[in-house]
Amino acid sequence: MRRAVCPGSFDPITNGHLDIIARASKLYDVVHVAVMINQSKKGLFTVDERIGLIREVTADFGNVEVESFHGLLVDFCKQRDIPAIVKGLRAVSDFDYELQMAQMNNGLSGVETLFVPTNPTYSFLSSSLVKEVAKWGGDVTHLLPPVVNEALARRLADG
Numbered sequence: 821m822r823r824a825v826c827p828g829s830f831d832p833i834t835n836g837h838l839d840i841i842a843r844a845s846k847l848y849d850v851v852h853v854a855v856m857i858n859q860s861k862k863g864l865f866t867v868d869e870r871i872g873l874i875r876e877v878t879a880d881f882g883n884v885e886v887e888s889f890h891g892l893l894v895d896f897c898k899q900r901d902i903p904a905i906v907k908g909l910r911a912v913s914d915f916d917y918e919l920q921m922a923q924m925n926n927g928l929s930g931v932e933t934l935f936v937p938t939n940p941t942y943s944f945l946s947s948s949l950v951k952e953v954a955k956w957g958g959d960v961t962h963l964l965p966p967v968v969n970e971a972l973a974r975r976l977a978d979g
Contacts, residue, residue, distance in 0.1 A: 822847075824904040824934070827854040827893050830870050831863040832968045834950055836942030838877060840908035843936055845881040852902060853878065857890040864951055864975055877965040894929035905933045910943050 826841050830853070844851045855870050865873070867888045878884040889896040893905065905925065907918050915935070922933035938945075945963055954960045954972055961969050 821849045822904075823850045823852065823900070823902045824848040824906045825852040825854050825893070825897060825900075825902050826906050827856060827889070827896075829856045829858065829861075829863065829947065830874055831865055831947050832870065832950070832964065832972055833874050833877060834942070834945050834947055834968075835963055835965065836908065836910075836938055836945040837947075838965060839939050839942060840906065840936055841878060841884060842881065844906040844934075845878075845883050848904070848906075849883060851881075851884050851906070852896075852900060853884060853886040854889045854893065854896055855886065857888050859890075865971070869971070873965075873968050873971060876967055892928070894925050894931050897931045898929060903931060905931060907933060907935055908938045909935050910938045910945070 824844055826844055828837060830837060841851060841853060853874050855867055855874065857867055863870070871886050871888060874886045878886065897903070897905070909915055909918060918933070918935065925931050925933060950960050950963050954976055960972070964972065
């Protein structure tokens, strides 16, 4: 069985993330979406909320499993016998950082990293940017799955 992981914080998941996961789901039998737990950062959504939203927007793919992880991604991969990491690249600046991570991960465990160029429609997109624009009343409906957009609007309205 061909398995891969798409890691990230997904706070919240955007259409750009979803595009990479969808493309990976066509290449692999099982795609694990690993939601990173970073205890030094407070996310807008809890890890459980992010997992729930990702499960909802990937349900139709049929081969996506979503769970959290804490620590080294290569340990997550080893525990689940996952030989590949799939990462989207938006720009050259992403490549510099991601190449270092890919080389480190491969050196630590032999896990390979597959870089997927981001759909040009989403080349500028990040969760941080979406949250910032939404916080100031900008329209981000075209950047998020509808259920995620609704959750974001509710969260920002609640303060």
